[in-house]
Amino acid sequence: MKKPILGKQTFLPENTERLQAFENFMAKNYSYDFDSRPLYTGRYFIILDEKQPFSNISELLRNNMGLSVASSNDFRNEPITEAKLADADVLFYNELGIALVGGDSEQIKILEETSDRGFYLEPEKIVYVPDEVPSVISAPQATWGIMQTKSDISNYTGKDVKIAVLDTGFDYEHPDFIGRNIQTYSFVPDEEVDDLHGHGTHCIGTACGNTNDTGVRYGVAKDSAIYAGKVLNNEGSGAQAWIVNGMDWAANNGCKVISMSLGSPIFPGQGYDPVYEKTGMNALSKGAVVVAAAGNESRRAWNQFNPVGSPANCPSVLAVAALDSGNNLANFSNRHINPYGEVDIACAGVDIYSSWPMPMGYRTISGTSMATPHVAGILALLWEKYPSASPYEIISELKRISQKLPLPAMDIGSGFAVAP
Known part of the structure; x- marks a missing residue:
């Protein structure tokens, strides 16, 4: 599989008008820098119509276009990574009904012109750590x-509940986690799972940690099993396929919670991503609840509100908003604006103290990224209480016991998440 060029933007002609509208919106409201934070990798996902077999497009890809094809069926007993795909141009995700294609512009044009064969194309997103919120060392x-x-x-x-945190990796030698049940895997080409960014270690600390070196409690599910999947690089960005591969790994390993404090920006009127939705539904079918950050693009003090980002806006994913210690909405927290892009629940996301890669050890930062692992940890507590429940029953119970607040559901969903 050809590696994504994270600085490259390639778009289908039919998406030009939509892209321009999005760029105008982001530039006007948020001074979004498309040069430093591009939207797409240059690769595409092929989305099959329901019940369409891959054989319908296999001949087109192999014979007509000369593309080398790999299949997820080749990875039944191991995680999918790009390093294992050698020179393949296409990866079929057989369970999901999607394929990732890394052909050149002429090959993509051929696919576009033959999309009446029961599929359509979506550009692969670049995914980012969403937190650009000022932080301090302690609070x-x-x-x-x-x-x-x-x-x-x-x-x-x-x-013993398995929590997967898909992020920038983990400092698995952090002294607070000695003796814990930890599984790690990197889906980022040419990078080990070690967290040289910090965001992943912070999120794992909140969801799965216990106490710091002086006995101060900062983690929710202190006896959980930790699955740290590195799906974002050390600069805090990554290709969408890396996240899909991480979700697949977590679900196949029996993780009951998949926590993702990451995302791509969404503009008003844009729908959810079918690739994430298919992957999220697959995880649900295997017994996992998927939770993701709603995003930090809003500026509420200036009366600017942005929709819940991707993948949190998918129906199969719980979107988490951020509140401060006074139960006020965080200035940056996104809201339900688009169809299907609901906020499901809210939690603590301002001035959150947690673990950080050594030698710093700890750090306090803010964001919907910080609220998300609080909810992930609480979900693990619910799974411990109700081990025979379905993911849908766990989600229902999470919402039922949440603290109700005098705030709009479009901003906080069912309320403030609390432990059972």
Whole structure:
């Protein structure tokens, strides 16, 4: 599989008008820098119509276009990574009914012109750590999220529940996690799972951590099993296929929670991504609840509101908004604007203290990225309490016991997530 060029933007002609509208919106409202944060990798996903077999396009790809094809069926007992795909131009995700194609512009044009064969194309997104919120080294309310979610007084600890955090990796030698059940895997080409960014270690600390070196509690599901999937590089960005591969790995390993504090920006009127939705539904079918950050593009103080980002806007994914310690909406937290792009729940996301790669050890930052692992940890506590429940029953219970607040559902969903 040809590696994505994260600085390259290629678009189908039919998407030009939509792209221009999005760029105008982002530039006007958020001064979005498309040069430093491009939207797409230059590769495309082929989305098959329902019940269409891959054989319908296999001949086109192999014979007419001369593309080398690989299949997810070749990876039944191991994770899918681009390094294992050698020189393949196409990867069939057989369970999902999608394929990733990395051909040149002429080959993509051929696909576009023959899309009446029961498929359509979507550009592969570049995914980012969504947090550009000012941070400090420490804060007086370092553990307020643990107390306000009631995780510190819960009878449950997420014991042996598998939580996958898909992010920038993990400092698996951090002293707070010695002796924990930890599985790691990197889906980023040419990078080990070690977290040289920090964001992933912070999120894992909130979802799965316990206490710091002085005994201060900062983690929710302190006895959970940790699955750290590196799907974003050390600069905090990655290709959409890396996230899809990470979700597939987590679901196939029996993770009951998949937490993703990452995303791509969405403009008003844009729908959810069918690739993420197919992957999310596949994870649900295997017993996992998927949760993701709603995004940080809003500027509420200036009366600017942005829609829930991707993949959090998918129906199969729980979108998490951020609140501060006074139960006020975070200035940056996105809201339900687009169809299907609901906010499902809210949690602590401002001035959140958690683990950070050594030698710093700890850091306090803000974002819907910080609210998301709080919810992921709480989901693990619910799975411990109700081990025979379905993902849909766990989601229903999460929403039922949430703290109701006098805030719009379009901003906080069912309320503030609390532990059972």
